Amino acid sequence: MISLYEMEYFYHxxxxxxxxxxxxxxxxxDVVCNLLDLVAPTNSNCVTLKDxxxxxxxxxxxxxxxxxxxxxxxxxxxxxxASVKMNGDKEMSDWDQFCAVEYEMLMAETEQNDGYADESxxxxxxxxxxxxxxx
Numbered sequence: 001m002i003s004l005y006e007m008e009y010f011y012h013x014x015x016x017x018x019x020x021x022x023x024x025x026x027x028x029x030d031v032v033c034n035l036l037d038l039v040a041p042t043n044s045n046c047v048t049l050k051d052x053x054x055x056x057x058x059x060x061x062x063x064x065x066x067x068x069x070x071x072x073x074x075x076x077x078x079x080x081x082a083s084v085k086m087n088g089d090k091e092m093s094d095w096d097q098f099c100a101v102e103y104e105m106l107m108a109e110t111e112q113n114d115g116y117a118d119e120s121x122x123x124x125x126x127x128x129x130x131x132x133x134x135x
Contacts, residue, residue, distance in 0.1 A: 003046045007032060010065035017068045026075075035061055059093040070094075 008028050015025045026034075036044060039061060041051040052058040063070040092100070 001046050001048050004032065007035070007047075007065065014065060014068045014071060018072065023072060031064060035064060059095075 011028050011031055015028075018025050035047075038057055039047050039051050039055045041047045047061070052061060055061075059070075060074055063074060
């Protein structure tokens with residue numbers, strides 16, 4: 001469970017980092033309103049793990065308090081970033097997207113290697129001196 005007090009504590013740290021980099025920041029009240037709309041918790045005074053799992057956008061919630069670079073990216077994109085959907089319109093996190101791309105590349109590489117392996121096998125079953133040509 002993450003209380004509003006804890007959210008404010010961590011947001012002020014992110015806010016300080018953003019101000020050090022000369023970025024404009026939102027007030028905590030605006031940020032918490034956005035997050036409560038995003039997560040739609042059962043209790044408006046705190047956010048639980050169950051709330052985060054249900055909303056499917058926990059990565060955006062945590063970026064707000066932990067990763068100022070990702071937070072800045074998601075706040076400045078204004079919908080420019082294409083949203084990748086999966087499993088009933090839930091947005092994929094950056095990690096999920098990375099895993100999906102790597103999996104596809106691995107599968108393509110495996111299929112490619114399997115195809116070449118079948119075509120390039122050259123077996124000589126003749127144990128003689130090699131005078132008999134291979135058909």
